[in-house]
Amino acid sequence: MKMIFAYCLKWSKNCLRITVPRYFHTAKSPVLLMNTNMGKSNLNDYIIWLDMEMSGLDVNTSQILEIACLITNKDLKVVSKDLNVIIHQPDEILNNMNDWCLATHQKTGLINECRLSKTTVENAEQIVLKYLKTYIEEEATCPLAGSSVYMDRMFLYKYMPLVNNYLHYRIIDTSTIKELIKRWNTNVPTFKKNHVHRALPDVKESIRELQYYKDHIFDLCIRS
Numbered sequence: 003m004k005m006i007f008a009y010c011l012k013w014s015k016n017c018l019r020i021t022v023p024r025y026f027h028t029a030k031s032p033v034l035l036m037n038t039n040m041g042k043s044n045l046n047d048y049i050i051w052l053d054m055e056m057s058g059l060d061v062n063t064s065q066i067l068e069i070a071c072l073i074t075n076k077d078l079k080v081v082s083k084d085l086n087v088i089i090h091q092p093d094e095i096l097n098n099m100n101d102w103c104l105a106t107h108q109k110t111g112l113i114n115e116c117r118l119s120k121t122t123v124e125n126a127e128q129i130v131l132k133y134l135k136t137y138i139e140e141e142a143t144c145p146l147a148g149s150s151v152y153m154d155r156m157f158l159y160k161y162m163p164l165v166n167n168y169l170h171y172r173i174i175d176t177s178t179i180k181e182l183i184k185r186w187n188t189n190v191p192t193f194k195k196n197h198v199h200r201a202l203p204d205v206k207e208s209i210r211e212l213q214y215y216k217d218h219i220f221d222l223c224i225r226s
Contacts, residue, residue, distance in 0.1 A: 051072045052071050056103075066089055066157055072085070089119060134168050147173065149176045149177055151208075152175060
């Protein structure tokens with residue numbers, strides 16, 4: 003039985019239009035269309051949002067100072083409580099950061115909070131893992147999301163492997179969408195970030211950023 007695959011990808015009205023693939027049988031057979039009705043969100047539709055503040059960007063020498071996490075459904079509505087964990091680091095780590103990290107983390111108060119914290123990175127890993135299990139029953143089902151979140155994932159892989167393994171291997175990186183818009187559709191205004199450089203405000207900002215792209219690009223495509 004012969005089948006034809008039809009796929010369309012084009013720009014229309016300042017947005018990317020994607021025509022859902024259709025599979026056709028012969029003329030004597032009924033046409034089968036892909037069902038696009040996703041129904042209500044289920045747990046596998048959840049998105050795990052995460053942000054870290056680190057002592058640097060070299061995963062081999064830098065340490066995690068702070069980690070925050072939130073969980074949304076597929077429509078970016080938060081379904082979890084805030085999670086924010088400050089991790090203790092010794093002065094040999096805190097005093098030997100590069101100039102940018104020293105100035106930034108001193109300004110936000112994070113350096114002093116890390117000195118006062120009693121939470122080790124091992125403790126923090128268990129806290130985050132318990133948090134994820136509270137909302138997501140099955141491991142490796144929900145993607146990690148955030149801004150330039152590949153970097154956070156590298157630190158998870160090294161310092162919090164149990165958390166890393168609980169996540170799906172795919173990621174949703176708002177930075178990718180931002181860079182593509184800069185190149186493909188300059189009519190969309192740039193999302194203005196506050197650059198707080200604290201984990202919880204930054205992870206909330208990443209959710210707002212993806213909501214912005216959803217409103218200005220993806221939802222327009224659906225309506226057009």
